[in-house]
Amino acid sequence: MPDAPRLSSLAHGGGCGCKLDPAILRQLLAAQPAAGPFERLxxxxxxxxxxxxxxxxxxxxxxxxxxxxxxxxxxxxxxxRIAATNAISDVYAMGGRPILALAILGMPLGKIEPAVVARILQGGAEICAEAGIPVAGGHSIDAPEPIYGLAVIGTCRREAVRRNADALAGDAVILTKALGVGVYSAAIKREALDEAGYRDFVATTTLLNRIGPELAAEPAVHALTDVTGFGILGHGLELARGAGLTLVLDADALPLLPRAAALVQDGFVTGASHRNWSAFGAEVDLPADLPDWRRHLMTDPQTSGGLLVTCAADRADAILDRIRQGGYPAAARIGRMEVGPARIRVGG
Incomplete structure (x- = not known):
């Protein structure tokens, strides 16, 4: 197939930046019936x-x-590899360990060679092998844009389940990976990210969140979630809403990918970042002097982002050290949960 198009040029968005607008998603979910009175759910x-x-x-x-x-x-x-890492993360974020995956594939026939599609599947299989699970089947369709991901099944004990709604007042808040993936994605799409930046991007987005079940085994860890398309503010707000508490974020403590600040100040901001702020900005209190580039990084959609962890404050330093020693050197203590309305207050 001569003059084959760039993969990223075949999609209107990319990664978790192509998630639905969070405001629209909330409307859709609100209109759905509750899962029902299933005691085992x-x-x-x-x-x-x-x-x-x-x-x-x-x-x-x-x-x-x-x-x-x-x-x-x-x-x-x-x-x-990135899509598979991102999908498996949901199991780790619940405190579980994955046991198998099913591939989800949509490809625009006639625009992408079968050999290219095979390499996408190869990348997913490589990450599944790293996680110790098989790709046991899947489903594929002809689609107008390339789509790939996984359905993943995992297991854990009941006592290990960690929801995003169980933070306690006084908890410290830890983030395990650096922010800025969406900014890097925007630079990639415009062919403006250098080789070193691309290596950093791939390294963080293919780093499995396998520390999740280890954290869930720690009684001092109360809530877990992963940071993806709604950014640190969107997923932090889910913590606040679920617990009925205020999440206080230290803007200066947020870990960033090496070129994230420079890129966002050069205008590499995704459309999803703007949609995120429009959807939930009214529930976030920002300092009057906070520069726009910092806000953009807090709404930046993360693809295969880190875990957001709340834990007892007196155990936070030990847990943070354990996370860093476990292979997440960018992990940082970024805030705390306080009694107050279900909002985010940003300081720094």
Whole structure:
């Protein structure tokens, strides 16, 4: 196929930046019936959580999730690896361990060679192998844009389940990966990210959040979620709403990818970042002197972002050290949960 188009040029958005506008998503979910009075459904659609959790007879829980998106990179193997890492993260964010995956594939026939599609699947399989799980099947369709992701099944014990709604007043808040993935994605789409920046991008988006079940085994860890398309403010707000508390974020403490600040100040801001702020900015209190570029990074959509962790304050330093030693050197303590309205207050 001569003059094959760049993968990212075939999609209107990329990665978790192509998620629905959060305001529209809330309207859609509000119109849906509750999951129903199923005693064994421990986590359903009531908390905007990362995955569903169903308890079996012996106290073992099944975790089920699905995640897929359009490409934010042009290398098909990297696209597959990033999409798979992102999908598996939902299981880790619930405190579980993945056991198998099913591939979700949509490709525009006639625009992409089968060999390119095979490399996307190869990348996904590589990450699944790293996570220790098989790709046990899947489904594919002819689609107008390239789409790839996984449905993932995991397990955990009932006592290990960690929702995004269970933070406690006084909890410290930790983020395990640096922010700025959406900004880097915008630069990639415009071919403005250098090789070193691209390596940083791929390294963070293909880093499995496998620390999740280890954190869930710690009684001092109360809530877990992963930071994806709604940015640190959007997913932090889900923590605040679920717990009925105020999340106080320290803007200066937020970890950033090396070139994120410079890129966003050069205008590499995604449309999803603007949509995010329009959707929930009214629930966020910002300092009057906070520069716009910092706000853009807080609404920046993260693809395969880090875990957002709340834990007892007196255990926070030890837990943070454990996370860093576990392979997440960018992890940082970024705030705290306080008694107050379900909002975010940003300081710094």
């Amino acid at each position: 421990l986590v359903g659609n009531e908390t905007s959580d990362d995955a569903a959790v169903w308890e079996l007879d012996d106290g073992t829980c099944v975790i089920a999730t699905t995640d897929f998106f359009t490409p934010m990179v042009d290398d098909p193997v990297d696209f597959g």
